[in-house]
Amino acid sequence: MSLENIRDDEVDIVIGALHSDLTTFMNEWKPMFCRFHLIIVKDPDLKEELRIPDGFNLNVYTKSDIDQVVGSSTSILFSGYSCRYFGYLVSQKRYIISMDDDCIPARDNKGFLVDAIAQHISNLSTPATPFFFNTLYDPFREGADFVRGYPFSLRSGVQCALSCGLWLNLADYDAPTQALKPEQRNSLYVDAVMTVPAAAMLPISGINVAFNREVLGPALIPALRLAGEGKLRWETMEDIWCGMCVKFVCDHLGLGVKTGLPYVWRNDRGNAIESLKKEWEGVKLMEEVVPFFQSVRLPASAATAEDCIVELAKVVKERLGAVDPVFTRAAGAMLDWVRLWKSVGSGASSLRA
Amino acid sequence: MEPATATAAAAPPVPALKDELDIVIPTIRNLDFLEMWRPFFQPYHLIIVQDGDPTRTIKVPEGFDYELYNRNDINRILGPKASCISFKDSACRCFGYMVSKKKYIYTIDDDCFVAKDPAGKPINALEQHIKNLLSASTPFFFNTLYDPFREGADFVRGYPFSLREGVPTAVSHGLWLNIPDYDAPTQLVKPLERNTRYVDAVLTIPKGTLFPMCGMNLAFDRELIGPAMYFGLMGDGQPIGRYDDMWAGWCTKVICDHLGLGVKTGLPYIFHSKASNPFVNLKKEYKGIFWQEEIIPFFQQAVLPKDCTTVQKCYIELAKQVKEKLSKVDPYFDKLADAMVTWIEAWDELNSSGATAPNGKA
Secondary structure, three states, X not given: OOOOOOOHHHEEEEEXXXXXXXXXXXXXXXXXXXXXXXXXXXXXXXXXXOEOOOOOEEEEEOHHHHHHHHOOOOOOOOOHHHHHHXXXXXXXXXXXXXXXXXXXXXXXXXXOEOOHHHHHHHHHHXXXXXXXXXXXXXXXXXXXXXXXXXXXXXXXXXXXXXXXXXXXXXXXXXXXXXXXXXXXXXXXXXXXXXXXXXXXXXXXXXXXXXXXXXHHHHHOOOOOOOOOOOOOHHHOOHHHHHHHXXXXXXXXXXXXXXXXXXXXXXXXXXXXXXXXXXXXXXXXXXXXXXXXXXXXXOOOOXXXXXXXXXXXXXXXXXXXXXXXXXXXXXXXXXXXXXXHHHHHHOOOOOOOO | OOOOOOOHHHOOOOOOOOOOEEEEEEEOOOOOOHHHHHHHHOOOEEEEEEOOOOOOOOOOOOOOXXXXXXXXXXXXXXXXXXXXXXXXXXXXXXXXXXXXXXXXXXXXXXXXXXXXXXXXXXXXXXXXXXXXXXXXXOOOOXXXXXXXXXXXXXXXXXXXXXXXXXXXXXXXEEEEEEXXXXXXXXXXXXXXXXXXXXXXXXXXXXXXXXOOOOOOEEEEEHHHHHHHOOOOOOEOOOOOOOOHHHHHHXXXXXXXXXXXXXXXXXXXXXXXXXXXXXXXXXXXXXXXXXXXXXHHHHHXXXXXXXXXXXXXXXXXXXXXXXXXXXXXXXXXXXXXXXXXXXXXXXXXXXXXXXXXXXXXXX
């Protein structure tokens, strides 16, 4: 495993637009975004026209594009936060960096603006080390290394396929937590990137992520839709379900997942207590999901992300579908996604970015 | 980068756990470093384990309450079982764990000083370790905002509610600014590298994941995990050195995972002032670098039977497996497995009046 050299033209920045006016968002990110191609996917439920400032190299996709490419051939709904997955689908680049449209650049402990794009690229270009924990965190960072006692055979690491960033100000809490502590804001800047160990499960937030589309694309699935899903992150679980599947697939395929830097600054939005009134079924679902992933195993023959999702969908339907129909639908959506990926995502369609 | 000097102002008004925690310090040189730690350490009882020549007198700075053991004391107290305690290696510190009567242990090397946080404030490492040990760990699900019990943090969205209570914390592993804990090859290649990055986090190491445990700045709950903290056979007459804490860490983590106990790493930082000679280190570590390639898979695959419900039972079982599976790597492991059993026998003998109850569930 050597260092990857990621060129600017290998990266797509994908933004799911849940707000029509992206002017501030785009201008705040301009210094970091301007070198890259962007894909903006408008939430099909959004009625107003998108307002996007000039000066970017981008493609915008709206409901009509989604309908044209995907049509009614699928059970997947690309609405709300799931609209960004359409961007992942039609991208032609090797790497994707994706961010919610209510986030702006954060400042680090020294007051400098954090280039989240550069940090994600750095995370994806250096190896991950999932088989043994390094107590000085990412050994490939400037000024760090493997510590005494770290086996040499594990020092070359594995390919990092997913980079999970964090959030200052409004952290990604669930509604009950934020409702209990309405004034709590995350002001702790933890200057670390680390690999999440193999077999460890974690909640992967979709707010600030980057991944290797080439190896992992089919595994980022818009599959789990809550009955009461809304337009605020604490009214969704789609990314959490996606993240559990992705981590599981990475563990199976021997790929790495990093977490930590970069931070983004997440704007205050919504009222957690209001969201509590909606049924938080997602919280109940997680209780079933954890023992499921602890015990499920994929056959060794599942050698690609696509294979893994197909196999996983089968088991999800069998075992979790019996517990709650939302999982049966999720399993169906996972298979639909792989089908879509094969026909559109691998370059067959003319409507590519 | 400099260690902190004016620590007096930073001492807490009421030292936490002052009658329940012993500070174990191995030394072969002197204890001058204690002056700097005085405001933080003075309320606590010290156990000094004097390595090397027992005829030397190690002066303990005035005002500290301590007990000191040299090699003659170790031989006298343990008799033939003293063979399990290393000589001419800081691994001898584990004798201090054995003779302690307290619930908690903090161990620190004599070349570790008080570090400063990014605001320039002296760090009370002991206080942070105590916080770590007294709050729960979360080994079954990784929290992306690190320690959820920290002021200003919490569990993130998607973290299962049934796992939010956590489990008891058995070990708190601290880190080092300035001279990082590198092995000899890395030291030789990067002699000038200093750790200047203050990572403001404590996190639980997930179940099933091993890590290199450094004994320079380490605290643990002796009642929960003490017997697993055997630092092995190192130093004089042994083919290996600088793997004492590593060995204890791998055994400890496997047993903690089995018993449902937590291991934390991260804060607090201390300031590590002395870089040991990398050529000397290389000679000590040399075999370990090869052996660890076999040792790691051994620990990763080690399974403890359900009826191992105490730390001692787990440890004896591990010793059995070491003998079975690692002896073929080198006869040293055969000796080490025997020493592991001797250690448990000695531990139980010295700690029999307060017989340890089964800890945790298998």
